[in-house]
Amino acid sequence: MKEKMEFKTESKRLLHLMINSIYTNKEIFLRELISNASDAIDRYHLTSLTDDKLEKTNDYEIGIAFDKKKRTITITDNGMGMTYDELVSNLGTIAKSGTLEFLQTLKDKQAATADLIGQFGVGFYSAFMVSTKVVVESKSAISEKSYRWTSEGEDTYTIEESGRTARGTEITLHLRKDEDEENYSEFLDDWKIGKLVKKYSDYVRYPIRMDREKQIPKKDKEGKEIEDKFDTVTERETLNSMTPIWNKNKAELKDNELAEFYKSQYADYDDPAFTVWTDVEGAITYKSIVFIPAKAPYNLYSEKYEKGLQLYAKGVFVMDKCKELVPDYLRFVKGLVVSPDLSLNISREILQHDRQLKKIAANLEKKVLAELEKTLKNEREKYEKFWKEFGVNLKYGVYDGFGEKKDLLKDLVLFATVNQDKPVTLKEYVEKMPEGQKDIYFASAPNKDQVKVSPQMDILKKKGFDVLVLSDDIDEFMIQILREYDKHEFKSINQGDLDLLDDAEKEAIKSKEGESKDLLAAIQEILKDEVKEVKLSTRLSDSPVCLVSGEGLSFEMEKVISQMPGDKDMKADKILEINPNHPLFAAVGKVFNNDKDLLSDYAWILYDQALLIEGIAVKDPVGFADKMVRLMIKAAQ
Ligand code: ADP
Ligand code: MG
Numbered sequence: 001m002k003e004k005m006e007f008k009t010e011s012k013r014l015l016h017l018m019i020n021s022i023y024t025n026k027e028i029f030l031r032e033l034i035s036n037a038s039d040a041i042d043r044y045h046l047t048s049l050t051d052d053k054l055e056k057t058n059d060y061e062i063g064i065a066f067d068k069k070k071r072t073i074t075i076t077d078n079g080m081g082m083t084y085d086e087l088v089s090n091l092g093t094i095a096k097s098g099t100l101e102f103l104q105t106l107k108d109k110q111a112a113t114a115d116l117i118g119q120f121g122v123g124f125y126s127a128f129m130v131s132t133k134v135v136v137e138s139k140s141a142i143s144e145k146s147y148r149w150t151s152e153g154e155d156t157y158t159i160e161e162s163g164r165t166a167r168g169t170e171i172t173l174h175l176r177k178d179e180d181e182e183n184y185s186e187f188l189d190d191w192k193i194g195k196l197v198k199k200y201s202d203y204v205r206y207p208i209r210m211d212r213e214k215q216i217p218k219k220d221k222e223g224k225e226i227e228d229k230f231d232t233v234t235e236r237e238t239l240n241s242m243t244p245i246w247n248k249n250k251a252e253l254k255d256n257e258l259a260e261f262y263k264s265q266y267a268d269y270d271d272p273a274f275t276v277w278t279d280v281e282g283a284i285t286y287k288s289i290v291f292i293p294a295k296a297p298y299n300l301y302s303e304k305y306e307k308g309l310q311l312y313a314k315g316v317f318v319m320d321k322c323k324e325l326v327p328d329y330l331r332f333v334k335g336l337v338v339s340p341d342l343s344l345n346i347s348r349e350i351l352q353h354d355r356q357l358k359k360i361a362a363n364l365e366k367k368v369l370a371e372l373e374k375t376l377k378n379e380r381e382k383y384e385k386f387w388k389e390f391g392v393n394l395k396y397g398v399y400d401g402f403g404e405k406k407d408l409l410k411d412l413v414l415f416a417t418v419n420q421d422k423p424v425t426l427k428e429y430v431e432k433m434p435e436g437q438k439d440i441y442f443a444s445a446p447n448k449d450q451v452k453v454s455p456q457m458d459i460l461k462k463k464g465f466d467v468l469v470l471s472d473d474i475d476e477f478m479i480q481i482l483r484e485y486d487k488h489e490f491k492s493i494n495q496g497d498l499d500l501l502d503d504a505e506k507e508a509i510k511s512k513e514g515e516s517k518d519l520l521a522a523i524q525e526i527l528k529d530e531v532k533e534v535k536l537s538t539r540l541s542d543s544p545v546c547l548v549s550g551e552g553l554s555f556e557m558e559k560v561i562s563q564m565p566g567d568k569d570m571k572a573d574k575i576l577e578i579n580p581n582h583p584l585f586a587a588v589g590k591v592f593n594n595d596k597d598l599l600s601d602y603a604w605i606l607y608d609q610a611l612l613i614e615g616i617a618v619k620d621p622v623g624f625a626d627k628m629v630r631l632m633i634k635a636a637q
Contacts, residue, residue, distance in 0.1 A: 131174050
């Protein structure tokens with residue numbers, strides 16, 4: 001029975017967008033389909049290692065064939081194949097949420113030529129860029145039945161049973177007609193296909209084979225070649241070299257060979273930013289190539305993302321994402337480890353306890369960090385680019401495990417600061433501290449402009465102290481774990497007492513505090529449910545008020561925690577600081593002496609203002625507005 005089905009709505013629009021505009025480099029459809037075939041063979045191979053019901057074999061192949069008359073090109077594999085359900089869910093949905101919007105914005109920005117297909121796991125659909133119709137016949141290794149999936153790339157596809165008996169998948173593309181500028185017939189040319197395979201898929205580890213017609217000189221009865229006469233013979237040829245790259249000598253590799261390897265193996269479109277090549281012989285022998293991508297993969301922070309390196313034991317591929325090989329904070333690295341010392345029948349459980357693997361992992365971690373350190377020192381711009389993409393992971397690394405890695409990582413962290421255009425390391429910050437600065441100051445805010453104008457900056461500006469700007473959620477947590485750098489403590493500019501006044505200034509504040517004791521107590525009484533303390537500020541010079549938090553939790557951490565599931569009762573202590581040298585303070589004093597009722601309005605407005613400046617919502621906006629109105633009327637009387 002033939003069933004007709006619709007693509008999921010998002011898929012439809014995505015498909016349309018892709019076919020008609022996103023992609024200009026049409027030839028990559030071949031790479032995408034070959035990658036899928038190779039993935040499917042990987043899946044079969046890895047499953048067969050542990051599933052006795054599956055035949056164990058090394059007889060894998062990806063085939064390419066043409067029919068010039070019918071204008072079709074067919075790609076076959078003897079991989080895992082797909083069940084009915086898999087055909088529906090894998091080829092009927094482009095389910096990665098957010099992909100469509102992302103592509104749409106790119107298109108709107110005219111950045112549509114970006115090479116995006118593989119990055120979004122929509123590689124299969126690239127077939128429609130060159131085809132009017134795509135037919136997929138597949139038999140899963142775990143199913144008796146086989147199915148044919150057909151679509152013309154519009155709204156619908158059909159599925160019916162098929163007579164395929166061999167395990168695996170066969171994808172037939174009915175090529176489009178040539179148009180003015182677009183030549184699709186070239187994909188029916190075996191030389192062109194051979195070149196494309198070499199270009200994009202040379203390192204695919206299974207043979208990619210194609211029948212090729214060859215002209216060989218005709219021979220006479222004695223076996224002598226006859227001049228100008230040829231026989232046409234068909235030979236099955238393997239198009240890719242499949243040489244494991246780690247078997248080559250690093251020095252002999254051509255310039256872009258590693259980069260091409262990386263791109264074809266790890267579905268990236270940019271060259272890797274870093275390549276760390278390790279070749280160790282001794283107690284443990286292994287080779288490894290670790291890459292750091294130039295850009296974070298789109299799904300790096302999604303739950304589905306799996307970290308890990310490919311694992312080859314004795315040169316045989318045994319695992320795709322061996323997560324034991326990379327710490328969480330390096331989850332973005334890609335690459336492989338080849339070791340003759342590891343067992344072929346490796347299971348996930350064994351891996352967790354494998355001592356050799358642990359040593360390899362520790363070694364690789366050190367290597368990667370050393371490479372980053374070197375770059376930070378010698379190629380600052382490159383490092384800053386890296387930091388933009390992946391810095392947050394390293395910050396997480398500082399924080400994770402109660403800071404067990406903090407000493408390894410603290411000198412790799414970059415901070416934006418209020419006074420400097422370029423981000424700095426802690427070491428650089430400390431080196432630039434002017435005489436008299438003891439502590440390292442920081443402020444949490446989405447950007448430095450916000451910190452620059454905040455009232456809490458008054459005294460730091462005066463002193464010429466720079467301030468680290470923390471804008472990632474993880475930042476303050478990281479700072480708390482670090483506690484100090486090179487014996488300099490971290491201090492939030494809006495927390496606790498900064499202790500930056502000289503003795504005379506302190507004395508002056510103290511005596512003012514004595515004079516205004518009753519006033520401060522009265523304001524505190526009015527705001528008693530909101531603030532823990534009302535006091536004269538030692539950090540304000542131009543601004544009338546500010547809100548700071550006590551020594552424990554900061555406002556920023558309170559915000560972050562309140563967004564997390566679970567216990568939300570943790571609150572930062574609020575302290576309202578008033579600038580004793582601001583004319584407003586004198587005005588409040590006057591109100592206190594003359595009009596006790598009005599003081600309540602003043603106190604609340606001061607507090608609400610301070611909240612607003614902090615970027616915290618006012619609890620009762622209507623009440624705030626009412627008080628302002630009363631005050632405005634009064635001022636005009
Ligand atoms: P991705 O490869 O990034 O997952 P694709 O759009 O290229 O995205 O493929 C979608 C899914 O279809 C694959 O994840 C896989 O499950 C399935 N698939 C595609 N081609 C094959 C194939 N030749 N054999 C088995 N499954 C396949
Ligand atoms: Mg794919």
